[in-house]
Amino acid sequence: MATEQQEHLKIEQLRQQSADEIETIAGREKENLEGWIPTLASDAEIREALEKAFDYRGDVTITRKDGSKIEGYLFDRRSGTSLSDSFVRVIPSNERTKVNVSYSDIAALAFTGRDNAAGKTFEAWVKKYWEKKAAGEKNIQIEPEKLD
């Protein structure tokens, strides 16, 4: 789920106009989170960083307070009233399982994986298409990335 900050363009647009009148809806502002190591000094910082990690489409690395690390895709978070009853759920990058980590067990968080949603706009594709066409290429496409 995007945070308010990430959705601010749409929120601003909806403040000015009713949804029923909007012609083209504002998209989401891209935030460059790849490589980010948030400071987790307060409860609020921990919650915000983990919300962003939940929204992030790349792997993250969590260091637990006992020093152990888990690297993987953070696909869910469950927010309770305190840090100890809130937890994230991670699919490790090397195993098909789901691991729970309590917010209160987290010593450090790093956005270590590539942001797979950092993207290519439609305009960029059209530009690329014409460049390739001019160069005489055939079968022009945005190819899905190789998985190995």
Add this chain to the structure above:
Amino acid sequence: MAVPVSQAWTVATYVLKQKLAGRKRYPLVLMLEPLFRCNLACAGCGKIQYPAHILKTDLSPEECFKAAEECGTPMVSIPGGEPLLHPQMPEIVAGLVARKKYVYMCTNALLLKEKLHLFKPSKYLSFSVHLDGEKEHHDFSVCREGGHDIAMEGIRTAVAAGFRVTTNTTLFDGADPNSVRRHFDQLMAAGVESMMVSPGYTYDKAPDQNHFLGKAKSRRLFRAILSNRKKSWEFNTHPLFAEFLMGKRNFECTPWGMPTFSIFGWQKPCYLLQDGYADSFKELMETTEWSNYGAKSGNPQCANCMVHSGHEASAVDYNFGTLKGFIETAKAYMFPSTYPDQEAEKLLNEWKPAHAMPLVQIQGATKDQLQPVSGD
């Protein structure tokens, strides 16, 4: 009739049973996402942006069957990712058909011709082919030159082999209603059973964030497309949902109507938004704060949503929930209207293709330039 009578009957009796049992919230179609990887990389898609280890993970057939049994819907839609990349897709489809589920296997059809022999025609199985418009529009929309021709060939081959084939078309800002209407003609001529059309959802994760239709433009566009419709066009969406798209009526969203299951679990709250995951269908229904979603909730992520996965179930519920809804729907099915509308005609005639770039024309990719994509 856009769906076989047996399917309409199964769905009607299922919904009536839910109503008689007093169930306020019931699911209608399971959206089963057995994988996220795809052989296309569309700029408007927000479904496939994951790390490689996630993209390589598949739901097993057993996990798929368990999900279908848990939620108990009469229909199962299999989007993705591209389901034909799943090595066990024929087994999954056969297992769902054996359970008498009406299956819509959504595909971009790049591999349909190659893999068709792995499936058996059945009244329970329909290939729902993703085609966003005429050649030029589709190829640009899916960011692949030649994609349209391969998909159309897949459609013709599947129709000739006796399969039910439907289509789904997603429209983004820049869609040209005149072209969409020609696209409908082409699809019906290719022998598809029926078609579906829906506005693109504003996916946070879509690489392209600048071409999502707002509600005002969506309604105008759908009014231009779906009014004065040809008698030959068949749609497999509920007629009142089509009226919703045309701005003739309003429905609040029914996020639980098409629950989504993937390798992450049951997605809260709907097919489009990701606000967490439940481990069981029961948990999904009981722990999701449903009042946080839908246009009425004030949630900015729902403000612009008009998509079928959120609103068609609302039309179906209205259909069976009130006498008025029942009569209106019966009338729409028995005496289908072509929605004559002079204003819509004018809209069509005056519509200027409003591309964000010069109107482009992909020139005749010949058959031998189109290399079939190999799957897994």
